[in-house]
Amino acid sequence: MIDLLIAGGGPAGLATAIHGALAGLEAVVVEPRPTPIDKACGEGLMPGAVRRLHGLGVHVGGQPFRGIRYVDGLTGRSAEGLFRSGPGLGTRRTALQSALAERAAALGVSVLQRRVGEVHQGDGHVTAAGLTARYLVAADGLHSPVRRGLGLSARPADGRPARYGLRRHYRTAPWSDLVEVHWSARCEAYVTPLAPDRIGVAVLTADQAPFAEQLARFPRLASRLAGHEDGPVRGAGPLRQGARVRVAGRVLFVGDAAGYVDALTGEGLTLAVTAAGELVRCVAAGRPQAYERAWRDLSRSYRTLTSSLLWARHRPRLAPRIVPLAARLPRVFTGAVNLLA
Incomplete structure (x- = not known):
């Protein structure tokens, strides 16, 4: 019998399959879309994600970056936090997914192009998907059909507006070896170096408006990027997704399907790859229920810092002070950056 039937062939699903294969478990991935799979995201791997991928034998190319810079979108005032544990890596989402798929295939993981459909325990x-397994791992994204089908999605109750992400590539040389987070009154723009001649720009916002309109809120950045557009705009959201549990009988959730706060701190992929390892460890030990607590423990810093930053972001009096405060307290800002790194 299959040990792990994994719904979703994105980074979280493939990382789970690789962890499983390395632990001696038979893993089968079910994914309706062909490789490579693209998605609107910031495309920056924090140092922790880079180390964990290397530990899985996954090596992906890209552009290293040394830390994070917060920039006031109007004045240009900035604050920098440098990584202490090695560089992060800006890499195309398609390149990351392809590298993971190649490693999974080398370990004998089967990837079937089909949909999961109904789940029966x-x-x-x-x-599910016409297959029987000991466990089903739902790694099927923000709007997880498995989570929704089992009635395990939870709506946020604090009344905060939903946030969305938009991403576009630009054919231009990176002007910094840092990921820049530009702040305006209503949104943030993430500038990630991806190659010697390419950058990615992701906008996070609660306003449903075209990418060009969002980018215009950062006049200095928009002027620098004008005429260098390369490829279409991709979108994702609403970003905030709740999950009632991470373990429901023989179904376990990982990646965005396990619940997601926001992309504001850029820790999503680190959490996905790390949680995938914890999930496999718990299953291999015959203690799948232990994964719930393991997920909560390893995601605590992400959930706390991201929620706190979002809370400040939605306070009109506090939001304009985020960058000046980071600049005034460089050790605190660097500490927060490295906690997430």
């Missing part, structure tokens, strides 16, 4: 097994 029995005594000692779970059935």
